[in-house]
Amino acid sequence: MIWNKEAECMSENDKEALQLKRLQAVVKRAYENVPYYRKRFDEAGVKPEDIKTLKDIEKLPFTTKTDLRDAYPFGMFAVPEDEIVEVHTTSGTTGKPTVSGYTVKDLDLWGEVIARALGMAGAGKKDIIQNAYGYGLFTGGMGVHYGAQxxxxxxxxxxxxxxxxxxxxxxxxxxTVLTCTPSYALYLGEMAQREGISKESIKLKAGVFGAEMWTEEMRNEIEKRLNLTALNIYGLTEVIGPGVAMECEDKNGLHISDDHFYPEIVDSKTLETIPEGEKGELVLTTLTREGMPVIRFRTKDVTALRKGKCSCGRTLIKMDRITGRTDDMLKIRGVIVFPSQIEKALLKIEDLEPHYQIVVTRPQHLDELEVQVETSEKFFSDEVKHVEEIKKMIEDRIHSEIGLRVNVTLVEPQSLPRSEGKAVRVIDKREI
Structure with a gap:
């Protein structure tokens, strides 16, 4: 189901004209109403009238999470505070949270992009959407709520x-539709199985899962356990929340609502723009957000962009599944490792539960990577006699995927912590 055919199936020429018009307007609004942006634009020697083409966006400075934290709480608002009707924040686990403010029009925009996302999952008026994202300052619950309504x-x-x-x-x-983090969907499937709830008694047809990275192997596991189509949604508090991008049932990349969020890919080191189809860091600019416009926000998420008409009929630009974050990647003995690579290797192995934890230590000045892996009940039965052989096989699979030798520890079923929100996959003890 296509929620907004006019916007989601627009021709490339019409969309670029709209994007430029909206980009020029948002840059002018940010310059005139947000002291931070006026200062940064002046330092970069750029004025709103310098934006004559879409490529001119590259003249504008980037915005980072640190910039937003420094403006805490309301320093990035482009409207008077009495026009902000809702605020959300990030968790603030690594310092001050970033605050996101919404006007009435912003909430309508948020509902619009989530409505598009739910349409990509085949949801409509007759569906019952079980929204298991957290309500509160976290953007997940409320965003999905507005779109479903x-x-x-x-x-x-x-x-x-x-x-x-x-x-x-x-x-x-x-x-009929479940919305939550993929790790929680997996846990729900696990508990349903343990409680003897049959797949036939659950009527779910689709799941809209996001807020954390997950692999194709994880998708297969969720679909098998909950008997639904598992689709990936993407968003971030700083830009609007969930609904920036969403997979259609084609499952071949996430459609960005690029009439509202202008995407770029840059090299995270040189900050130069990278051509379409090549991987780099995703940068987003809000084209229509009123209360808190964000210009060239560095998401730290690693992906690639692809233009063209999808088999679903949409012409919204696609982004590849996020394979890691430039700030979440682990550097182990000089090798870059993303947790998703380890997950991919593990979920290809039978008799392992899709629950794992990565522990990084630095004994005697050398980084060590331990991967704790849950086994199934079957694994500890009398049938499995060669535990060491299986442990080595898992180590070899991970080595093949990441190019590093790791220590695998097999742990009993149900022994690793479960998450009802974002799963904690990595425990880095090197700085403790």
């Missing part, structure tokens, strides 16, 4: 957690 679906605002209640509601209400 916009398409006229029934929203179950259950929020994150209370897993047994989630499963009970899922069965009793006949929920």
């Amino acid at each position: 916009k398409i006229g679906a029934t929203v179950v605002p259950i929020s994150a957690g209370n897993t047994m209640r989630q499963l009970e509601i899922m069965e009793d209400f006949g929920s």
